[in-house]
Amino acid sequence: xxxxxxxxxxxxxxxxxxxxxxxxxxxxxxxxxxxxxxxxxxxxxxxxxxxxxxxxxxxxxxxxxxxxxxxxxxxxxxxxxxxxxxxxxxxxxxxxxxxxxxxxxxxxxxxxxxxxxxxxxxxxxxxxxxxxxxxxxxxxxxxxxxxxxxxxxxxxxxxxxxxxxxxxxxxxxxxxxxxxxxxxxxxxxxxxxxxxxxxxxxxxxxxxxxxxxxxxxxxxxxxxxxxxxxxxxxxxxxxxxxxxxxxxxxx
Ligand code: ABF
Numbered sequence: 376x377x378x379x380x381x382x383x384x385x386x387x388x389x390x391x392x393x394x395x396x397x398x399x400x401x402x403x404x405x406x407x408x409x410x411x412x413x414x415x416x417x418x419x420x421x422x423x424x425x426x427x428x429x430x431x432x433x434x435x436x437x438x439x440x441x442x443x444x445x446x447x448x449x450x451x452x453x454x455x456x457x458x459x460x461x462x463x464x465x466x467x468x469x470x471x472x473x474x475x476x477x478x479x480x481x482x483x484x485x486x487x488x489x490x491x492x493x494x495x496x497x498x499x500x501x502x503x504x505x506x507x508x509x510x511x512x513x514x515x516x517x518x519x520x521x522x523x524x525x526x527x528x529x530x531x532x533x534x535x536x537x538x539x540x541x542x543x544x545x546x547x548x549x550x551x552x553x554x555x556x557x558x559x560x561x562x563x564x565x566x567x568x569x570x571x572x573x574x575x576x577x578x579x580x581x582x583x584x585x586x587x588x589x590x591x592x593x594x595x596x597x598x599x600x601x602x603x604x605x606x607x608x609x610x611x612x613x614x615x616x617x618x619x620x621x622x623x624x625x626x
């Protein structure tokens with residue numbers, strides 16, 4: 376009978392729902408599998424990259440990795456790496472990096488990224504631009520159809536000098552996309568200051584900004600802009616952790 380059939384079938388295990396932080400950790404640990412002894416490593420910033428840095432520290436401690444040199448992408452990551460005993464250096468001494476592992480705020484279908492909601496986009500762009508391989512690690516919530524598509528900020532680092540002037544130029548540049556430019560504030564309501572002593576203007580877009588390379592060039596031509604958070608054609612691999620497993624996308 377159908378009752379028997381039911382009782383003979385294996386017990387149904389309850390679905391395991393992973394938290395977003397667990398997904399971030401899964402992506403991070405997977406990326407660290409690409410790390411080999413002797414590598415110069417770009418160490419990312421943010422709650423996802425933090426898991427990767429922690430894991431690298433653990434493997435070093437266990438002697439399963441040796442001779443690693445880390446190049447941190449922020450003061451925060453620098454502190455974390457020091458606390459884990461990861462030997463550090465910088466781009467001046469190591470202008471070529473074997474592999475960087477870092478998170479992102481958005482990933483589009485071509486593996487272009489938005490980064491910088493954590494505020495470290497300039498150092499990230501310098502370090503990840505100097506890498507032979509850049510493995511980006513995200514949970515599936517970061518996937519978007521087009522950059523800006525999450526409705527969250529597209530960050531631009533600007534000098535503090537007359538930031539309103541620069542913010543207005545940025546807003547005008549993307550007025551056809553309904554752009555609103557806002558100065559980022561810290562928890563005390565003061566302007567957020569980056570590791571490089573600059574401000575961040577967050578761009579909010581209502582629709583896509585068209586050709587990303589054209590947009591990038593136009594942003595960088597505005598005097599007062601230091602760097603923007605679009606990372607175009609930089610990620611060589613994106614590891615996405617989702618409820619149904621890990622997806623690895625290669626360029
Ligand atoms: C860094 O951390 C930044 O480029 C990005 O803004 C942020 C992502 O943070 P999280 O991993 O905490 O979502 O990768």
